[in-house]
Amino acid sequence: MNREIVRLRTSSSSIGVADGHVASLRTKDTLETAVRIYANGHVGIASAVGQTDEDALASAATEALALEIPHAPGPARDATSDMTHGGDLPEGDALVAEVEALLAPLRKRFPTFVYSNRVTAQKTELTVENDVGVRHRYAATEVGVGLVIKERGSPNIMDGALVCEAEAFDPAGMLDDVSPWLDAWERKAEGFAPGRHTVVFRGLSELDGRFRSELLGRRLATGASMFAARLGERVFSDRFTLIDSRNAAKHRVAPFDLEGMLRSEPDLALIESGVVKVGVASRREAARYGVPATGNATGPLQALPAGAVGHLEPAATVSTLADLLDGPAILVDFSAGGDANETGEVGLPVQLGWWIDGQGRPLGRLPQLMLSGNLYRLFGEDYVGTTTERVGRFRDEPFVVVKMDVHG
Amino acid sequence: MEFPEVDFPDGVYADVRYERVASTMVTIRDGSLEDATARSTTGAFLRVRKGGRWLYASTTDLRSISARLAAMARSTALPAVKGAPDVESQLVAHKAQDRRIEGRVVSTIPIAEKIDLLRSQMGVMQRPTVRSWGAILLDTHRTRRFVSSQGADVRREHQVAGWGWQFALAEGTRTWSDRAEGGGESFEELAATIARLPSHVEHSEEFMRHAEPLEPGPRTVVLAPPVAGVFAHESFGHKSEADFMLGDPNMLEEWRIGKPVGSPILSIADDGTLPGPGYTPYDDEGQRAERTWLVKDGQLMGRLHSAETAAALGESRSRNARAMDFTFEPMVRMTTTFIAPGSSTKEEVFSGVDDGIFIERCRHGSGMSTFTIAPSIAWRIRGGRIAEPVRVNVITGSVFETLGLIDGLSDEIELHRAVLGGCGKMEQYPLPVAFGGPYVRVSRMMVA
Numbered sequence: 001m002n003r004e005i006v007r008l009r010t011s012s013s014s015i016g017v018a019d020g021h022v023a024s025l026r027t028k029d030t031l032e033t034a035v036r037i038y039a040n041g042h043v044g045i046a047s048a049v050g051q052t053d054e055d056a057l058a059s060a061a062t063e064a065l066a067l068e069i070p071h072a073p074g075p076a077r078d079a080t081s082d083m084t085h086g087g088d089l090p091e092g093d094a095l096v097a098e099v100e101a102l103l104a105p106l107r108k109r110f111p112t113f114v115y116s117n118r119v120t121a122q123k124t125e126l127t128v129e130n131d132v133g134v135r136h137r138y139a140a141t142e143v144g145v146g147l148v149i150k151e152r153g154s155p156n157i158m159d160g161a162l163v164c165e166a167e168a169f170d171p172a173g174m175l176d177d178v179s180p181w182l183d184a185w186e187r188k189a190e191g192f193a194p195g196r197h198t199v200v201f202r203g204l205s206e207l208d209g210r211f212r213s214e215l216l217g218r219r220l221a222t223g224a225s226m227f228a229a230r231l232g233e234r235v236f237s238d239r240f241t242l243i244d245s246r247n248a249a250k251h252r253v254a255p256f257d258l259e260g261m262l263r264s265e266p267d268l269a270l271i272e273s274g275v276v277k278v279g280v281a282s283r284r285e286a287a288r289y290g291v292p293a294t295g296n297a298t299g300p301l302q303a304l305p306a307g308a309v310g311h312l313e314p315a316a317t318v319s320t321l322a323d324l325l326d327g328p329a330i331l332v333d334f335s336a337g338g339d340a341n342e343t344g345e346v347g348l349p350v351q352l353g354w355w356i357d358g359q360g361r362p363l364g365r366l367p368q369l370m371l372s373g374n375l376y377r378l379f380g381e382d383y384v385g386t387t388t389e390r391v392g393r394f395r396d397e398p399f400v401v402v403k404m405d406v407h408g
Numbered sequence: 409m410e411f412p413e414v415d416f417p418d419g420v421y422a423d424v425r426y427e428r429v430a431s432t433m434v435t436i437r438d439g440s441l442e443d444a445t446a447r448s449t450t451g452a453f454l455r456v457r458k459g460g461r462w463l464y465a466s467t468t469d470l471r472s473i474s475a476r477l478a479a480m481a482r483s484t485a486l487p488a489v490k491g492a493p494d495v496e497s498q499l500v501a502h503k504a505q506d507r508r509i510e511g512r513v514v515s516t517i518p519i520a521e522k523i524d525l526l527r528s529q530m531g532v533m534q535r536p537t538v539r540s541w542g543a544i545l546l547d548t549h550r551t552r553r554f555v556s557s558q559g560a561d562v563r564r565e566h567q568v569a570g571w572g573w574q575f576a577l578a579e580g581t582r583t584w585s586d587r588a589e590g591g592g593e594s595f596e597e598l599a600a601t602i603a604r605l606p607s608h609v610e611h612s613e614e615f616m617r618h619a620e621p622l623e624p625g626p627r628t629v630v631l632a633p634p635v636a637g638v639f640a641h642e643s644f645g646h647k648s649e650a651d652f653m654l655g656d657p658n659m660l661e662e663w664r665i666g667k668p669v670g671s672p673i674l675s676i677a678d679d680g681t682l683p684g685p686g687y688t689p690y691d692d693e694g695q696r697a698e699r700t701w702l703v704k705d706g707q708l709m710g711r712l713h714s715a716e717t718a719a720a721l722g723e724s725r726s727r728n729a730r731a732m733d734f735t736f737e738p739m740v741r742m743t744t745t746f747i748a749p750g751s752s753t754k755e756e757v758f759s760g761v762d763d764g765i766f767i768e769r770c771r772h773g774s775g776m777s778t779f780t781i782a783p784s785i786a787w788r789i790r791g792g793r794i795a796e797p798v799r800v801n802v803i804t805g806s807v808f809e810t811l812g813l814i815d816g817l818s819d820e821i822e823l824h825r826a827v828l829g830g831c832g833k834m835e836q837y838p839l840p841v842a843f844g845g846p847y848v849r850v851s852r853m854m855v856a
Contacts, residue, residue: 016462016737019655025485026464028735049449050468067444067523093485114655117834146834153658155808156777157647222438224540224576226583288440303433304443337773337780339802342583345621347802347856349780368778370804370856 001039002075003058004130006258006301008032012122013091015099017147020107020115022096034301036075037061043071047302069304072287076260078133085252086141086167089121095169102145102171109175110182115162117148121169128260136262138254143169145394151185160334160352164394167252177392181333181354181362189355189364191328194408198329198384199371200321200356203397204313206332206348210340210375211242212309215270217281217291226342227276236274236379241315244268244280246295251311251396258305259283259297268294270309274380281307313398317385321399324385325358330366330406344375348404360399370407378402410450415474416557417481421457421496423556424473425692426450427734430515434545436526439533442542444519451734456480460492466735493719501558502696506689507565511594514547514567522547525599526571532606533575537613541575546828547595554694562694568685568840569598570827573605577616584616586784587771591827593683598827615785619797622788622855628764629803629853630757630789633822635767635781637843640676640747641831642775643807645843648678648702648710649728649740649833650717660721665708670811672706675748680727684825686744686842688730693738695727702745703811714740732836742831747845750817757816757847759792765855766794767803780804805853816849 009031016024034047035057044064046057090098099119106115125139145164150156162178201207210226219225227235247266248255256262259282269277278292285307286293297305318324331354338348353366373382382403391397411426428450435443452470454477456463463480467473526543533541547569554562570591577584588608590601631639646652653659680688680697689697693715701709711723717740718725729738758766766787773781781803788795823844830838 018651021489022461022486024462024464024737026466026737028466030466030468030735045443045445047445047447049447050451064444067441067519069441069444092483096485116651116654148834150652150656152656153662154656155659155662157649157652218438219540219576222540222576223578224585302431302445302447303435304445306442337775337782337802337804339771339782341799341801342585345801349774349778349802349804351778370854372856 001037002131004036004038004075004128004134004260005054006034007127008301009125010122012120013095014118014120015095016118017099017103018116020103022099022103025092025096032301033057035061037065038071038074039065041070041072042068043304044069045304071284073283075130075132076134076283079256079260079262080135081255081262082137083248083255084139085248089123089141089143090169091121095121098169098171102174105175109179112151112185113182114150114152115147116150117146120144126254128256128258130260134260136256136260138256140252141167142252145174165396166394173393177394184354184362185365187362187364189366192355192366194406196403197406198325199402199404199406200329200331200360201400202332202391202395204400206335206338207346207378207400208312210344211270211312215279215309216307217279217294218285218289218307220279221289221291225279226344231276233276234274235276235376236271237381237383238274239317239385240271240274240379240383241269242271243313243315244270244294244296244309245311245313253311257295257297258299261293261295261297263295280309314386314400316388316398318387320389321360321387322358324387324399324401325360327358328363329356329401330354331356331360340375346373346375346378348372367408371404372407373402373404378404411553412470412473414477414555417478420481421557422477422481423455423554423560423694425453425731425734426470426553427452428551429733430549432514432519432522432545432547434519434522434526435542436530437542438540439530441523444523446519448515453731453734453737454480455737457495458483459486459488461486461489462737464737493716495715495719496558498715498719498725499556499558499693500695501556501560502690502694503561504690504696505563508593508683508687509565509567511596513549514569514595515549517595525602529602529605532609535609537577537579537616539576539578541573543571543573544828545571545598554690554692556694560694562690564690566687568593568827569595571598571602572828575609577613579617582616584612586612589826589828592825611785615797619799622765622798622800624856626852627855628761629850629855630761630764630766631848631850632766632768633844633846634824635770636747636845636848637745637824638770638773638781639779639848640845641742641745641841641843642773643779644676644702644775644811645678645742645745646775647807648712650711650713650721650723651740654717654720663708665710667708668706669708669808670703670706671814673750673817674703674706674811674814675701676703676745677701677748678712678728678742678745680743682744682823682842684744684823684842685827685840686742688743691727691729691738692731693729695725695729697727697743700726700728712740712742714738730839732839736836739833739836741833741839742841744823744842746821746823746843747817747848749819749821749846752816752818754818754847757818757849758789758794760816760849761789761792764789765798765800775807777807778804779807779810800855802856803853804856810850810853813851814848815851818847821846
């Protein structure tokens with residue numbers, strides 16, 4: 001019988017913003033603990049929120065073995081890590097002052113807009129330990145700015161957003177990042193017409209839904225994935241490599257997963273040079289479905305972890321956005337409600353888009369658009385590339401550029 | 409005592425929202441039990457109103473509540489502001505109890521019985537077309553107590569139980585992934601609704617075999633009740649949440665009460681008194697629920713408020729301050745949102761369509777000034793009758809233009825009471841809600 005304990009401690013100070021002013025201060029300090037007991041090819045789990053008696057949880061997890069939840073591989077073994085990202089963060093009135101240092105110039109320089117939602121300074125510490133040599137610790141501090149921006153008089157509930165994630169709060173730097181776009185707000189895009197265009201995305205989140213749902217090891221193994229019949233085949237551009245990263249040296253991610261597994265190589269190519277190579281899987285799924293375990297076990301601590309795609313981005317093909325643009329292009333700032341179906345057909349409403357020049361600077365704001373394409377073509381013959389350059393100082397995402405059909 | 413009495417500090421408004429949540433989750437995938445867990449968590453969310461702003465904290469240490477409130481009241485982290493809305497005057501200090509428990513208390517039902525229920529349906533998946541599947545059962549039993557420095561003391565108890573079944577079908581070169589779900593306010597209701605899984609799978613098989621892509625373009629569309637509910641929730645419900653109007657008097661004027669916003673046959677309401685996942689007889693500021701008409705006969709009638717937004721905007725308060733759990737503050741949220749029934753029969757709604765689309769189910773929707781709905785099962789309508797199945801990626805349109813193009817409503821409504829998932833707003837997801845409506849005919853929507 002083996003015992004494994006996972007603890008997640010989260011403490012945060014969060015400033016609520018309404019009408020461009022600090023409206024509230026919220027503090028949280030939570031501890032969540034899960035105990036897993038492995039025995040005879042089964043696993044039992046019990047968890048709690050708040051200070052708890054871990055031995056009592058272990059007893060409850062032992063009782064849960066009676067449910068006979070299969071776990072063929074048992075616990076991970078002999079893996080250790082200790083990683084910290086970030087340092088001290090402001091709290092309480094210090095955080096209030098920092099947030100005011102962002103809001104005050106926004107209100108003054110850009111009074112056309114209403115700013116709302118929140119800024120959060122958060123510390124997390126995640127540990128996974130067991131009695132067969134697993135001992136992991138990952139600690140991170142982060143300031144998350146998520147401000148909804150709304151033009152006064154606009155019929156929309158939101159017109160844009162200021163989103164930043166950083167290890168330290170830098171109001172001046174964040175203002176510098178968003179200012180060019182707010183300055184350009186009133187400029188209408190001249191010279192734009194619907195048709196086929198170069199489209200720039202900040203990261204992959206608008207286009208990664210099908211990759212996340214279909215590049216699961218269990219779906220590939222059972223034939224349920226849209227890529228199952230083409231595993232090992234080149235179905236995308238040979239310049240397109242899609243990486244699931246646990247590289248803590250490059251990204252704010254833990255190097256281990258919730259089963260305590262450490263990858264031998266932190267960057268995993270799910271698609272390599274256009275070839276669908278592998279789907280993500282937990283150790284339990286790997287044993288069950290006969291696929292590689294990829295160190296992607298995740299989920300709420302109340303449940304047993306399951307495989308899911310993590311930090312996902314294409315491998316860089318160039319250095320900067322300017323390397324990819326040979327003229328004006330569309331930059332997608334905000335898109336909601338889009339989808340891709342099982343044949344890869346994509347429909348993407350774009351609520352906020354920009355007409356940008358070849359250096360990525362805003363020329364003017366676009367009307368709401370609908371983008372369409374097919375995933376196989378978007379990352380096939382229509383794939384322009386991905387940058388090493390990040391979309392801003394406070395967002396860990398590259399520019400991803402493709403060709404799409406654009407409808408007014 | 410589970411939820412201890414509180415010593416409130418002098419000189420400030422304060423309230424405490426206790427919550428105990430007992431939940432169960434069972435997952436079976438491809439025939440194998442993957443997860444079966446039950447957990448009970450008790451905590452409290454504290455609010456202090458000081459100097460016109462809010463201080464919030466959450467804790468699982470219920471012995472420390474009074475001391476923490478006192479410390480929050482002494483805090484100087486948020487200097488006072490002038491002209492802040494008078495929130496306290498919006499709050500009525502109710503003393504009430506509401507216990508809505510149908511059937512057995514779900515947290516007392518043995519987990520083995522819940523596992524057996526899911527296992528009883530596994531045979532439905534023994535079909536040549538099924539490549540992979542996953543089933544989940546989720547139930548939640550919540551007990552709450554809200555107390556305030558004004559003397560409010562509201563106790564609530566409610567439960568929901570739901571199931572979801574995802575499956576991936578394949579036959580030849582055709583594939584289709586779909587999902588069935590159901591549930592309600594008791595394990596017994598959950599067990600009754602899961603009996604429709606076989607017909608759902610058969611229906612999806614037929615769709616996979618015969619559905620063809622549809623040429624994009626504008627079409628007349630009929631929305632099934634659950635889809636109509638998604639449309640109402642996403643396209644108009646969020647727009648009715650008054651916190652989006654703070655700081656924008658132009659928008660408030662543009663959205664003045666009485667303004668025509670849709671077809672004269674259209675009425676939309678939000679109602680926390682309706683049974684189901686959205687049942688909120690008292691909101692998380694202790695205010696008693698009632699129906700709020702958002703649109704009546706095509707005219708803007710009301711908005712959804714918290715005490716703060718009502719005070720800030722000088723409007724009558726609705727009872728829509730809700731929080732996802734005890735670690736979050738309440739914000740303006742929907743409860744059960746629906747399009748009211750009309751005067752046509754279902755047959756009349758369809759017979760009015762010479763060539764159009766029927767959206768029977770959807771995967772998701774979103775709403776800004778443009779709304780989108782991602783259909784899953786859809787059909788062509790020809791000569792007033794449902795014809796062949798069609799694959800549609802997304803339907804979209806201007807919210808206000810579409811509300812004005814509604815020209816047919818059937819005379820009965822259905823409320824979609826799925827327990828899995830919920831509404832997302834900023835960081836708080838998922839919040840249990842419900843939605844629905846009649847069959848809704850829209851004379852023109854863009855189908856892509």
